[in-house]
Amino acid sequence: MTTISQKLQELGHSLPAVKTPAANYLSYTLQGNLLIIAGQIGRPGSAKAGVVGAGLTAEAAKQDAEIAALGVLAIIDAVTEGNIARIAQVQRLGVFIAATADFDGHSAIANGASDLFVAVLGERGRHARTAIGVASLPTGAAVEVDAIVQLVAA
Template identity: 85%
Template sequence: MTTIAKKLQELGHALPPVKTPAANYLSYTLQGNLLIIAGQIGRPGAAKGVVVGAGLSPELAKQEAEIAALGVLAVIDVATNGDISRIAQVQRLGVFIATTPDFDGHSAIANGASDLFVAVLGERGRHARTAIGVSSLPTGAAVEVDAIVTLVAA
């Protein structure tokens, strides 16, 4: 069985531990074959007090999107017991980026998450996506990523 962790290792990444939810919510919910993953952030406080367009480079924010996507993959790993074959399709990614109001390069930053999903899952990792600029994110994070994934019936 190919695992999510093994595929990430082949790509030079490690699967991070799943973070305990910071408030009254779950890391994921599963309804039938639909897996909904709560938002995962990059490094807490990595950009504290700075946003894209005012002190944080788009390149660093793209790296933060990839780190947040690793967190989403870690939750998927838990939900599927690591079995990559359980993933039928990533349906949607939501990428939230702390930016100034005039910043308009959201898509390039969100590619940090999207590119990782496609590298790990191939065509099953292609997805619809929303990339949104916001004034702030929890714990001063620069990027937050959530996901909706269809699983193969167990």
């Protein structure tokens, strides 16, 4: 059995620990075979956190999108016990980017998350996506990623 962790190691990544929710919400919900994952953020409070177009580069934000996607994958890994075969399809990613009003490169930043999902899961990682610019994100994060994933019955 190929695991999510093994695929990430092949790509030079490792799974982070699943974070405890910061407020009154769940990290994920599971309704039947539909896994809904709460937003995961990149590097809160770091030198790389901030607003794209106001001191933070699009390339740094794209890396943050990849880091946030690793957080989403960590939750998928926990729910599926690492078994990639349990993932039928990533249905949707939502990517929220703290950016100035005149910034318009949201899709390129969101590719940091999308590219990682496809690299790890192949065709099952392809998804519908929304990339949205926002004024700010929790703890000063530059990027937040949430997901809806269809699972195969265990």
